[in-house]
Amino acid sequence: MTSARGGSRLWLWVVSSAVILLVSCVLGLMIGPAGPQWWRIPLELLDRIPFVNIDSGIAARDWTIVWQIRAPRVVLAAIVGATLSLSGASFQGVFRNPLVDPYLLGVAAGAGLGATLVFALGGSRPTDWLIDPLPLVSFGGGMAAVFFTYMVGTSFGKTRSNISLVLAGVAVTSLATAIQTFVLQRNNDVVRQVYAWILGRLSSATWGDVRLVLPYVVVSTVVLLMHRRLLDVLRVGDDEALALGTNIRRVRLIVVLAATLGTASVVAVSGLIGFVGIIVPHAVRLIVGASYRKVLPLSVLLGGAFLVLVDIPSRVLSDPAEIPIGVVTAFFGAPFFLLLLRTRETSS
Amino acid sequence: MTVLGFCELRVTYGDHVAVESYNDILHSGEWVCVIGPNGAGKSSVLRAAAGLIDYTGSVAVDQKEIPATSARWRAQHIAFVPQSPLIPHDMTVEEYVLLGRNPYIPYFGVESASDREIVVDVLHSLDLEGFERRKLATLSGGEIQRLVIARALAQQAPVLLLDEPTSALDIGHQQHALELVDRLRRERGLTVVSAMHDLTLAGMYADRLILMHQVVAWRKEARPKC
Numbered sequence: 001m002t003s004a005r006g007g008s009r010l011w012l013w014v015v016s017s018a019v020i021l022l023v024s025c026v027l028g029l030m031i032g033p034a035g036p037q038w039w040r041i042p043l044e045l046l047d048r049i050p051f052v053n054i055d056s057g058i059a060a061r062d063w064t065i066v067w068q069i070r071a072p073r074v075v076l077a078a079i080v081g082a083t084l085s086l087s088g089a090s091f092q093g094v095f096r097n098p099l100v101d102p103y104l105l106g107v108a109a110g111a112g113l114g115a116t117l118v119f120a121l122g123g124s125r126p127t128d129w130l131i132d133p134l135p136l137v138s139f140g141g142g143m144a145a146v147f148f149t150y151m152v153g154t155s156f157g158k159t160r161s162n163i164s165l166v167l168a169g170v171a172v173t174s175l176a177t178a179i180q181t182f183v184l185q186r187n188n189d190v191v192r193q194v195y196a197w198i199l200g201r202l203s204s205a206t207w208g209d210v211r212l213v214l215p216y217v218v219v220s221t222v223v224l225l226m227h228r229r230l231l232d233v234l235r236v237g238d239d240e241a242l243a244l245g246t247n248i249r250r251v252r253l254i255v256v257l258a259a260t261l262g263t264a265s266v267v268a269v270s271g272l273i274g275f276v277g278i279i280v281p282h283a284v285r286l287i288v289g290a291s292y293r294k295v296l297p298l299s300v301l302l303g304g305a306f307l308v309l310v311d312i313p314s315r316v317l318s319d320p321a322e323i324p325i326g327v328v329t330a331f332f333g334a335p336f337f338l339l340l341l342r343t344r345e346t347s348s
Numbered sequence: 349m350t351v352l353g354f355c356e357l358r359v360t361y362g363d364h365v366a367v368e369s370y371n372d373i374l375h376s377g378e379w380v381c382v383i384g385p386n387g388a389g390k391s392s393v394l395r396a397a398a399g400l401i402d403y404t405g406s407v408a409v410d411q412k413e414i415p416a417t418s419a420r421w422r423a424q425h426i427a428f429v430p431q432s433p434l435i436p437h438d439m440t441v442e443e444y445v446l447l448g449r450n451p452y453i454p455y456f457g458v459e460s461a462s463d464r465e466i467v468v469d470v471l472h473s474l475d476l477e478g479f480e481r482r483k484l485a486t487l488s489g490g491e492i493q494r495l496v497i498a499r500a501l502a503q504q505a506p507v508l509l510l511d512e513p514t515s516a517l518d519i520g521h522q523q524h525a526l527e528l529v530d531r532l533r534r535e536r537g538l539t540v541v542s543a544m545h546d547l548t549l550a551g552m553y554a555d556r557l558i559l560m561h562q563v564v565a566w567r568k569e570a571r572p573k574c
Binding site: 226229230232233235236237239240242243244245246247248289290291 | 398399400418419420421422423424426427428430433434435436438439443447448450451453455456457458503
């Protein structure tokens with residue numbers, strides 16, 4: 001009886017978060033430089049629902065702006081925000097450390113090194129290539145760095161694998177950053193491009209980017225969400241979780257791999273967008289408590305909504321230029337988080 | 349029937365020897381109390397049996413050597429109550445006791461109705477009815493102690509290992525908790541191994557006492573052969 005009540009409350013949260021995500025996406029489609037009048041866009045969207053007929057009065061050319069430029073950007077922002085939040089929450093679960101972010105085991109540094117190499121070796125015209133090598137190489141770099149971290153970190157014996165894994169991540173990050181700096185020093189001309197990549201970008205999003213990341217993100221999301229109960233078991237510590245019959249090493253390996261797969265794939269198309277992976281899961285915890293059964297699904301939905309929303313000011317505030325999304329996430333996210341923290345502290 | 353057997357158990361942490369040639373054979377429904385000062389190796393004996401540390405020699409449950417078993421099999425056969433359990437403060441009582449059903453739930457599965465019924469039963473037998481929705485942060489020390497025992501009982505394992513189960517409690521609560529374990533032992537035929545400080549309490553409940561002194565076990569009766 002009691003548990004049924006808890007379950008239905010979770011569904012209530014999931015449904016309201018899904019509505020928030022949907023509203024954010026519609027807002028994201030409505031606001032932006034150029035394109036049709038904002039209020040016509042929801043009408044056009046309704047018109048596209050089967051059996052609904054509304055004349056929105058949008059010209060085909062205007063709709064192209066919305067559908068080919070804004071829509072992929074909104075969808076990509078939702079995917080990136082959802083994936084970073086979910087990966088962050090999962091990493092925090094397996095390492096039982098709320099300060100951990102999805103870049104902990106070197107994925108960001110590895111991807112950054114990959115991107116730097118593409119800019120440095122490919123020169124200024126990587127678009128000449130048949131396939132854009134940037135996402136592929138940065139994805140490969142991120143995965144390789146975490147693989148390396150895992151091999152080194154788990155080779156010290158099982159007793160300290162948790163700490164040694166994190167330390168190995170620190171070492172691999174430093175190494176990759178050092179190589180990246182060296183390459184940058186030798187290739188001054190690409191510093192600007194690499195810097196822009198590091199600050200994160202959604203501005204050049206296309207449906208191609210969405211198609212590129214979607215398979216990886218779907219696999220990663222499904223696997224991580226299926227671990228929500230086991231992450232709750234890990235909350236009592238390694239020893240007790242083991243005594244309760246959990247194969248901790250297997251859980252940790254699968255969760256780290258799945259979270260890395262998701263993170264590396266979104267980093268490959270959007271660069272480094274910090275902050276989301278820590279702040280969104282925390283905000284969710286402040287609202288619904290620390291159980292991963294709630295934190296994981298809500299991080300997906302609200303992480304997506306958060307990045308879609310903060311992407312709006314990033315493209316309109318300094319029109320026609322863009323503010324890097326990483327700057328906006330911190331600029332709007334940090335005060336919001338502090339406010340939430342303060343309200344919760346006071347009310348409890 | 350032999351449920352739990354130790355043979356020439358030796359536990360080391362680096363160069364430090366914690367337990368040396370520990371032998372014992374426990375039958376169904378038996379309660380053995382390991383007593384001794386801090387650092388005598390009591391906890392190490394229990395942790396070896398729970399599969400939490402490496403050792404040499406042999407520890408077997410139902411004739412199966414501990415290292416050869418999976419974590420899931422062990423948790424179905426041995427329930428371990430740690431000395432200082434980690435308490436996630438915003439978990440509810442029901443969620444916490446449900447963790448004891450973990451060894452029966454498939455990897456990607458969720459708790460079934462029968463798991464929840466078992467939790468209701470266990471909470472009833474430990475006088476924790478009506479606590480289901482309470483957050484752990486709101487419980488007293490004595491209630492937490494009973495809750496951790498409740499989680500272990502939800503595992504429905506034939507062997508119960510208690511590592512200083514009552515050290516955080518006052519004398520009244522200590523006795524209450526141990527009486528509870530004793531009652532369950534009689535009702536369900538549990539085999540209990542507990543590590544304890546308090547000689548009086550240990551003498552009141554245990555069938556046999558084993559004194560750990562400077563990593564070696566001493567006892568009144570003859571040392572069992574293995």
